[in-house]
Amino acid sequence: MTAKVITVASGKGGVGKTTTVANIAVALAARGQKVTCIDGDIGLRNLDVVLGLENRIVYDLVDVIEGRCRLRQAMIRDKRLSELYLIPAAQTRDKTAVSPSDMVRLCDELRTEVDWIIIDSPAGIERGFKNAVAAADRVLVMTNPEVSAVRDADRVIGLLEADGKGPASLIINRLNPTMVKRGDMLSVEDVLDLLAIDLIGIVPEDENVIVASNKGQPLALDDKSKAGQAFQHIARRLLGEKVPFQDFNTPNVFQRLLGRK
Amino acid sequence: MMSFLFGRKKSANSAKERLQLVLIHDRTDLTPAELEALKDDLIATISRHIDIDPMAVRINMAQEGREQRLVADIPLKSATRKRTR
Numbered sequence A: 001m002t003a004k005v006i007t008v009a010s011g012k013g014g015v016g017k018t019t020t021v022a023n024i025a026v027a028l029a030a031r032g033q034k035v036t037c038i039d040g041d042i043g044l045r046n047l048d049v050v051l052g053l054e055n056r057i058v059y060d061l062v063d064v065i066e067g068r069c070r071l072r073q074a075m076i077r078d079k080r081l082s083e084l085y086l087i088p089a090a091q092t093r094d095k096t097a098v099s100p101s102d103m104v105r106l107c108d109e110l111r112t113e114v115d116w117i118i119i120d121s122p123a124g125i126e127r128g129f130k131n132a133v134a135a136a137d138r139v140l141v142m143t144n145p146e147v148s149a150v151r152d153a154d155r156v157i158g159l160l161e162a163d164g165k166g167p168a169s170l171i172i173n174r175l176n177p178t179m180v181k182r183g184d185m186l187s188v189e190d191v192l193d194l195l196a197i198d199l200i201g202i203v204p205e206d207e208n209v210i211v212a213s214n215k216g217q218p219l220a221l222d223d224k225s226k227a228g229q230a231f232q233h234i235a236r237r238l239l240g241e242k243v244p245f246q247d248f249n250t251p252n253v254f255q256r257l258l259g260r261k
Numbered sequence B: 001m002m003s004f005l006f007g008r009k010k011s012a013n014s015a016k017e018r019l020q021l022v023l024i025h026d027r028t029d030l031t032p033a034e035l036e037a038l039k040d041d042l043i044a045t046i047s048r049h050i051d052i053d054p055m056a057v058r059i060n061m062a063q064e065g066r067e068q069r070l071v072a073d074i075p076l077k078s079a080t081r082k083r084t085r
């Protein structure tokens, strides 16, 4: 096996990176792929709680890098999906405990063991971000349809281009179709016009995201949730499938039924 | 005032327009003031070789995808004079 390394980054904080990493990882694992996700947010670890694995942590990323344990020992196996693993971030250290070349070395060791390595980047464009993208084969840039998130995404896209890490692919998260319809939210087309990169996913605003993180059960396995479906679509696109983008412009089924004959 | 009378402009449109301008400057690292200075330098340099009307010079940032381009439109004085005669 030679894993593909995917990093989710955004510039701006709180746009949904950790949620997305957890859900893409779960969706890929549910399709029989062997997946390891790495929490790159050292000092602010969160991927463990979103995945519901917080009680099983013994070793973390910095322990591996500083040689206190072997790579295998820091990989927590998800009991629900046997081929899903998490390497948690250290909570009591800061980003300087890891360097970009540490990440490259670690991912190179891991590449032979899994199909996918999914890395959760911290917010910002400094050390933590540089660590998270250092080993990436492909970066998914995440934004919300909102002025500051789009501006920061553009900065990140520019930095990746300058570093020869482009072209990045875009995920638009927390789209609210009702607000788009009344002209109070940037549409998918608007964001694509502005950022001018390829789209890989549109995730609607969905209360189930919070319910799922309350429970520590990613919703990518829930076919009834809209966000869950959107995350599954992203996973399938990563696997090379051509999945058409959902049209969120018709917010409810009734309007859709009335609109068409 | 006008927008108050004729209905509010959609906020998504203002967001897009504002972002378009902000991103141009973010991407090029060129402030509007620096662009003005560049324009003055360019006019001075060209004027040393050929007669131009500084007021007619248009220099703008254009974009194509993620590529930024500096587009200059510099009408020559002698050419316009000939045509109007």
Ligand SMILES: Nc1ncnc2c1ncn2[C@@H]1O[C@H](COP(=O)(O)OP(=O)(O)OP(=O)(O)O)[C@@H](O)[C@H]1O
Pocket (backbone or CB within 6 Å): A010, A012, A013, A014, A015, A016, A017, A018, A019, A020, A041, A046, A121, A122, A123, A173, A174, A175, A203, A204, A205, A206, A207, A209, A210, A213, A227
């Ligand atoms: N599609 C969505 N619908 C509703 N809520 C969402 C959605 N996506 C994310 N959220 C919520 O937004 C919050 C921030 O999400 P998340 O922690 O994934 O962002 P982040 O980009 O990782 O943040 P940070 O930059 O701090 O690491 C969480 O409370 C999450 O549940």
Ligand SMILES: [Mg+2]
Pocket (backbone or CB within 6 Å): A017, A018, A019, A041, A046, A120, A121, A122
């Ligand atoms: Mg996060």
